[in-house]
Amino acid sequence: MSGIDRAAIPQAEAGGILTVDLGALAANWRDLAGRVAPAECAAVVKGDAYGTGLETSAQALWDAGARTLFVALLSEGKRLRAVLPAATIYVLNGLFAGTEETYRDSRLRPVLGSLPEIALWTAFCARIGNRLPAALHVDTGMNRLGLAPSEAVGLAETREEIGFELALLMSHLACADEPGHPLTVRQLEDFRAIAALFPGVPASLANSAGCLSGPDFHFDLVRPGIALYGGRSRADMAPLRPVVTLELRVSQVRDVHAGETIGYGAAATASEPMRIAILAAGYADGIPRLAGSSDTRGGAEAIIAGRRCPLIGRISMDLMALDITALPEDAVKAGDLATLLGRQIGVDELARHGETIGYEILTSLGRRYHRRIG
Structure with missing residues (x-):
């Protein structure tokens, strides 16, 4: 961030000391992984691992057992790949034209949230003769990123024509931090119906709050973020260990x-x-x-x-x-x-x-x- 090696600022020259407890971070991941088993517990490390330092925090999460990680941007994915050569890495913010080769070369998986993105990745896979993996993001009520449910239904009907490996189906909860919110119930029902149209494809709905909302939300893979770093993810639950x-x-x-x-x-x-x-x-x-x-x-x-x-x-x-x-x-x-x-x-x-x-x-x-x- 801003080209400054923050760890290199001498203590005597700084206005304060920021300590990142990687042991607490790893313990929080293991705690959540135990709660959501048998679902896989991934880790979200976007935003410089929520400000704690992407490379060091991701390494600690990998050492704790996290094998799938999510970032927001392609640039973050490239940084992450440099330290975790064997990790499965998804890039959440979509696929932009001209970046396809970077995804391939860095072995990153785009999260596709629109029909043009799907067409772009399909065309690239056809051009190189390789069905590369990607995730499909379906919007169930966030109105941020993702296919409309009707578009997902249409895609499921022509699934045999998809020209890439559909490695993950996902959506994102909007109000899971507020227990009992009616939108959360509706999103769960809608996502369950859409996931049924893609048998055999791993499904993921739960963010941090979703992880703590019970097994109905866990599906095959969960994606905790703020809870890993010691923040409160549900209004009715205490946070995990401070990081x-x-x-x-x-x-x-x-x-x-x-x-x-x-x-x-x-x-x-x-x-x-x-x-x-x-x-x-x-x-x-x-x-x-x-x-x-x-x-x-x-x-x-x-x-x-x-x-x-x-x-x-x-x-x-x-x-x-x-x-x-x-x-x-x-x-x-x-x-x-x-x-x-x-x-x-x-x-x-x-x-x-x-x-x-x-x-x-x-x-x-x-x-x-x-x-x-x-």
Whole structure:
């Protein structure tokens, strides 16, 4: 991302330390694989493995037992192939004209979601005389990518004319994170009916939330993403083990007099004498600006000196303020670290304060941290 070798940024030169626990990532995959057996548990590693680092995270998932992986883009597939020569790799975002040879040369499988894409792959396979594998994506209610159900029915009726290996039939759940949502029930029924038209073709419907929704959703292969990385995938279930820890460095500790304001826009006012720690990170590092606070709304918290303390004032590009008034006077000094994400503060808690989702938090965390991978 942006050409920066993030792991190479020295700790002393960074505003924070981002630690990726590959052991927790592997444990989360094994947990899900056990829950969905006998279905195969794949792994979604798009978005730089949800911000944790594509190559290292994919290797950890492979070592844990994942043999099928999904990315969004062809460029991600090529990176992944370089580290996992034996993996089955699907590219989710469709087939573009002129990329067919790259798919063949890198042994990647396009996920075909339209009749023109199917025609393109069929023509390429005919031209090279080789029925290469691909997945077929059917839309069952997401209205994002995928064939319309009527198109899938028509394709099933002429299946013998398909000029490539149909290796997987898939769809994507839109509301499985909301237990009992009627669209989820409808999508399951529609996908089951479509899958019946393609006997012998492995079928896949479940994302992370689908994995936790019971065996009816598992079919032959599941595709967990956010759950692997410690995010909450269903509103009624606790997340799995946290994978990412984020510690931010204290740049300065300062006193604020009663009545003085803190940060841009004078959004927060000290109602009494305060002590604040200025942390060396901000929205340029992927921390949502809305996670700050004002006189009318609370914000996120961080843990420092063993205690939760609230952020105070607006988060700026490179800095934020933490209210440490409740701590002993000598408890915090410049150079100390405050934990914004970790075992006690998950990505979904920070996301809630930032009025976003855990996915966005993980995939936005940054280019300027010192990274520890282990």
